Amino acid sequence: MARHKEFDQDEALHKAMEVFWSRGYEAASINDLVRHMGINRQSLYDTFGDKHALYLQALDRYREVEGRKMFELLERPGSVKKALRQLFQGVVEGSFCDGQRRGCFMGNAMSELAGRCKETEARTCSNIAAAEGALYRALLRGKKEGEIKGGRDLRAVARFLYSSLQGLQLMAKATRDRKTLEDVVKVTLSVLD
Amino acid sequence: MARHKEFDQDEALHKAMEVFWSRGYEAASINDLVRHMGINRQSLYDTFGDKHALYLQALDRYREVEGRKMFELLERPGSVKKALRQLFQGVVEGSFCDGQRRGCFMGNAMSELAGRCKETEARTCSNIAAAEGALYRALLRGKKEGEIKGGRDLRAVARFLYSSLQGLQLMAKATRDRKTLEDVVKVTLSVLD
DNA sequence: TCCATTCTTGACTAATCGTTCCAGAAAGAG
């Protein structure tokens, strides 16, 4: 045997995710990635393949990390409406906190590449389905627990919520007006009443 | 005096808009633009300046053309709800008709550049305000004509509608499932009931 | 007709792109 990797592969991928997340695919250069990942160029190619492959791995990593956050939030016992409010309000707060306004990596990928790259489209599609499923399960639970009234097409509501979340995240990239974003959240969540 | 331009400047800008619209800023090369605009490289630089300046002019053109369409639709006498349904349903249909799935140029610009380019941010911001205004006026009219019930914060609803429209257009880029998009439209417009 | 001006064309920068190659350093196994 010989020496093992001197850098943390997970950490490097996480850094790559941050670069692609904030700059997008085209605008992120290999040099940017090498710099931010803290590894050298050759290690990048040896470990992750080419730029496109690295992008897809970063997208997968994003889905694991951020998807899990969303699932946990929605599956946490307690008020479903409260969890949803937290989900949406978190986007509003986030757009003022870190000041990076990088939106949702999945949404960015949809916008930049979904129409042009099959692998990206597959990932964003399956992410839509997964998120929609989590929202649907949460709504079902809300209905069972009497918090959300019946008579609604909950599958449609779940789809609506995901689409609205993407819309909100896009708006948060463009405007710094908090009131605008909070108005959007207010009306969006009013469909649950 | 000397000879005048041999190409139609408006037409060339329109072509440039189409290129940036479907490929985005980074992925559109000058060669792509030259090819699609049907003019030579030097004429492009002489007439429109550099790539960035051309992009901003294309964005302005988009706003004129597509913004006008939206304004006319919303100001047309008759049912406001019907006009809004037409606006949203048009996005759904459009994503199946041309097969280009290029989304909304403004939304694309928000996603790709708003956080990184001041001029783009200014344009997307002002477009948000203009669209929100048009939606607000339509809602006011709907209220006056008794079609939309009072007691709602119509400014907030207008903001919500624009955000939802952007979300829908993003979803339309990622999924080819018509039912998903129609579910989103259905629930979105239900806030008007 | 001739001149002045501007458009068109294609070759041409200099820089950057993603990617590969290679030589040497580092580290585990014997």
Added chain:
DNA sequence: CTCTTTCTGGAACGATTAGTCAAGAATGGA
């Protein structure tokens, strides 16, 4: 120690990028 393997760093690759230059064609005015 030696051998083998892998990691590292920098130089280099060809392709492509945005943008420029210069020479010639075309046009309108006198």
